[in-house]
Amino acid sequence: MLGATGVLALLTLVPGPDMAVVTKRAVTRGRADGLRTVGGIAVGLLLWGALTVAGLAARLAASAEVYLAVKLAGAAYLCWLGTYVYVLSRARRFFARPRVRRALDRVTGVVLIGFGVRVATTS
Numbered sequence: 001m002l003g004a005t006g007v008l009a010l011l012t013l014v015p016g017p018d019m020a021v022v023t024k025r026a027v028t029r030g031r032a033d034g035l036r037t038v039g040g041i042a043v044g045l046l047l048w049g050a051l052t053v054a055g056l057a058a059r060l061a062a063s064a065e066v067y068l069a070v071k072l073a074g075a076a077y078l079c080w081l082g083t084y085v086y087v088l089s090r091a092r093r094f095f096a097r098p099r100v101r102r103a104l105d106r107v108t109g110v111v112l113i114g115f116g117v118r119v120a121t122t123s
Contacts, residue, residue: 004046017078021117024085040114047119074120081117 018041026034051057060067 004049017117018114021114025113036111037114040111040116041118042114043111044115044118047115077116077120081113 022034022037022041025037048057060070
């Protein structure tokens with residue numbers, strides 16, 4: 001399982017939403033956050049692999065309505081993520097105040113961002 005995670009982490013280097021999120025996190029938050037994001041993406045890839053093995057991906061492909069719902073949920077998540085990044089960039093001073101600060105946990109939050117992007121994009 002650890003070997004598969006390493007291979008999947010290398011697949012994160014292929015351009016796409018994964019690479020965009022990893023690059024953004026690494027440039028804005030540092031190398032450690034970039035690597036944590038890669039970890040979250042690898043976990044998401046492992047989840048999709050497990051679902052495929054279990055045959056659930058075939059069921060999604062057979063049911064156009066369910067597949068559309070998953071795609072729309074992924075698109076909604078990406079729209080929310082983009083809006084969140086935009087609003088956060090516009091309100092940086094406001095969120096920087098200690099009283100108002102609502103930052104993601106340094107480890108689990110970044111991993112969950114990578115996981116969410118990977119699960120939301122079913123490519």
